[in-house]
Amino acid sequence: MSKPFWNLSCFIFLICLFCVRAYAEIDPNPDSPTPVLLSQANSSQVLAVNSATWKGNLPKQSPTLFRSGRENLFTLFVTNLDLMDNEGANALRVYLYQKSGKTFELQTEELTMVSKTVYALKVRIYDRDGYRGQPLDDGESVIYLTWRGLVSNALKISLGKSGGEIIIPEFLKQDSFKDETPTTEAVGYRWSGDRARFFEQATFGATTRLDNRVRRIGLRTWLAEQFEAPYPTNPYPNIPPMPTNIPPACSATQNPTCFRERYTMQPLQQWLFKEAFYGDAPLKHRIAWSLSQIWVTSGVTIQQSSQMIAYHKILAGNAFGNYRDLMSEMTLNPAMGDYLDMVRSTKNNPNENYPREILQLFSIGLFMLNQDGTIQRDGQNNPIPTYNQETINNFSKVFTGWTFCSGAGCPSGVPGTLNFRDPMVVNPANHDTTEKTLLSYPNAVNTMIPACTNCTTAGETAVYAEASLNQALDNIFYHPNLPPYISKLMIQHLVTSDPSPAYIERVADVFVNNGQNVRGDMKAFIRAILLDPEARGNVKTAPRYGKLREPVQLVTNLGRLFPAKSWDGNSLSDGGLSFFMDKMGQNPFYSPTVFNYFPPDFIVPGTTLTAPEFALLNTSSAINRTNFISVLVFDGITANVTDSLRGTSLDLSEAQAFAEADASGTQLLDYLNTKMLHGTLSAEHRNALLTAISAVPANNPNLRTKTAVYLIAVSSQFQIQR
């Protein structure tokens, strides 16, 4: 962007700022207090009583033994909570660590007030999921809880028998975090650690400019601003639609450049990265990217990048709109129709692909959910399916007859090519007009679509088909699973891999009703996700808080912190990174299947950690991540590696100024600690880094800076966003 234009946009920004200030709220202090689990007097034993015999007072003493089991409940006592209205037992998560090395998440049942400051928490001595078995009665265990991403003190409890002393594991020994002293500015968002975290959640990472801006205007004002920001800053690639049969003049052998531009996702992928590095509407870009990992289509099947543009426009166009509109537009999007075969589903030969996946993956999931995202269970403790094969058969009938728009009435059609720009249209002759039974749930909307009684003409059938489609989508949209299902997915994509049920419930409640009785309002939904107390707070201490940066985040977070440039540093990056993205397991717009690059319920092998992005992390990709960062930081990505024009490198000058000013390396590390690690760099890690930096001659501040950036970027301390 040229300098004068930047000044102009700055000016416009200031004017806009003036406008939004009028209705913007001030950001409250984001920090929640640290919960405290009460112990017995002068003891590291937890204060706990058998729930069945508890009298309702704060007990002076505690039994010494408890038994594990689904039928066994005990009551713990928690203080130092500052609860919101309707914040109950599902806001607190109780963990039991046993000598086996296994950690169980016990089922919390009820939270009641005992005194002004103390709450009683009733807990089942039973792991709800039980993926790695159940707690054993093997004597002393460690118990602790988390709330809003903060961990309590760890205490001991005896199960089944006393004795067998347990050592509190290292992972529960919390460093004493120093609270940040906020700057004296009266307005804006003063918490630097939380600002960095916020940008990683809401965008593709912090830039210096963005950070300064939010420090001044605050999160809420910035969000309001972003909801109105023009998008995209970099125009979508303008690729002409091509015939399905690749002409020799554009074949991979005869004209690889033509082939790459028109018959692969490369241009769209480059655009994605450029917009992520340089765009001025980063919130919308990030939300669209997250939605693309729910409503998945893929270049594995879709032939041309031009065919995916309309799809992406729907994601972005509805990112701040209403989820119901997203459902409609996506259902009739030709890329989705081609990918999941709705475009070729007819009444005589229906196709089950789209109906199955819209239910399983895009809206309600397989099992009935509570509003907080937990699975409903029947009397035998079995999950309750949301639908069966009959339901799929019926939805299949609804979705028959739709196909590519062609001929007159299709404004964007190009002769000789399939129309991926205009929405699909119905061919009445191929639509099934018989009765359909849809999803059934309490107060269900449109559980049944009657057979058409007046489909005597094509026009009448078309009207019926369109009405049926809307009725079926409403039937899905009003299913009680949809709010918690979508809320959990979006929280996982943006904030943390294993959100508390209470967080999911708060967000799902806003999805159900934005305050003006509107269901599916995306703006309110996004605000609820990003401003929740579990998302915000300067320091997060819970051992399971955060998420692994997916490869796209890893790349873009670095490319925004240390502004991405072309390989020679003289111009902007061209966004050509697919060679490395593929090696790291996330080549954008090439999801391996409709199940996205990673599943939302992935459990890290050997643990009980829910962490979707870890499905992409293995010995092979771990080395590929490290090696990618090595190339990016030390050498830059040259044009010829990716068959692109200008390559990509990082501008480290801002960091290098600290390396030049201070030969000890301390200032450099302080700077990187704030920018990359939200201020969490431990003393030991700092010492290790200082040794490596000091091994580089002080007269080479560039290599010192690269060494430090590389070492932090490859560390798990950075790769886990928290």
Add this chain to the structure above:
Amino acid sequence: MKQNRREFLIKSGCALTMTALATQSRHFGLMQAMAQKTSTKFESGVPDDYRALVCIFLSGGNDGNNTVIPIHNDASVSNYAAYSAARSPQGLALAQNTLLPISVPKIGNLAYGLHPAFGTLPGGLNPGIHPLWATGKMAVVTNVGTLVRPMTRAQYQTNSVQRPLNLFSHNDQVNQHQNCRSDAPLLTGWGGRISDKITFTDNPNRLVPTLSSLAGTQLFTVGDTTEPLSLAPAPTPLSNVLALVGYNNSPVTNARLEALSAALTLDTNQELITASNRIHRAALEISRSLNNTSEVTVTFPNTDIGNQLKQVARMIKTRTVLGINRQIFFCTIGGFDTHSGQLAGQNFLFTQLSQAMRAFYDEMTVQALGDKVTQFTMSDFNRTFNPASSGVNVGSDHGWANHSFVIGDAVLGGDFYGMNTTNGTPFPTLVNNGPDDADGGSNARGRWIPTTSVEQYAATLSNWFGLPAADMSYVFPNLQSFTTGNLGFMQP
């Protein structure tokens, strides 16, 4: 050259200390026994009793109904005419004269046929897997699928016997094939659980995990106490797959490596950081053991599955260096979710599959391991017998019981295996709304109810592999729900 673990740690000069590693390695099975005395079983350095299982997963749900097809005209069991009548109107039937014939002793030596892509092809590197039927090195296990316990059609339709969770859903059915548990979630796979049981005795040096995945983290590969090695496929040389770039043994880069390694043991109060560190640490550790590898002899196709199997063959060739006696491998070939475009799509994938499996078979013969290494296939599910869509776009939807290939010199090949269906043969009756169809009514689409469970299939392979009988119930907790754990397709 053989290194033992202790020597390797010293030689590596890595900043990680033994103590630091040990405390950080709660779940890394590789590390668990490193401080213990090594078994004396392989003092010679050469495994004396090598065996390997190679799982090839056909991702997306392969249409078994166009994989193994009746050619014969015998009307007493489903014949070609029955097949053709159900699939040709929409254009999904393969022509009778293109099928590659196999004679099936279990069904009166009637002729069945393999998809034409399994044979000799123009420009092919090898004759494909079809000839291995006649030489008795390939078996087909028929109508196998996920089950909680055996169930009849009536039991399925009245829901009186528990069904597998989430039938016809990709990820659930993939998981159930890989973890062999259809009635409850289970976070370990049957490959991983075998590895849990045999790693201590059969992989005494633990320079690499017992199990390697060429397809990233897959449930099949996850054990309770052991974790898999994840390898990139060829053409990346095996010695490079886990090698860091940018290090040249200079003081500057040595200091850098030390800092990188030091960070891998820190910040243990964050479980996600610890989980990530564990994987990075394993990669660095194992990479040191893979710098002494040798190339294969046979030419492999330059396809994804070809390159995966080539890397497997290299790992197998390195077994003596590693002192490993049992290995399990996991490969995938994707794209089988053919709701449309199936004729071209499946042909394309089968060409790759057949050429790669045959190259691998030939390479094992060259390595004199023909009877020590067994390849087998699994998939999400079969597809509907009734086609989806029609014409050039014709495909099929999600089904259930399917057919699998088992290849190797230890296979009692040239026949079908599996429990009999309602027609008295191991092959299902190819009739929509017929006796083997889970669907009912006039819209029934032919989703065959399995007569043989994945557990039985897997247990037969595991038994050959040498999994002790005492460990069968650990690896296959639901095996006792079925009449036999040995389908007989492997040499005793």
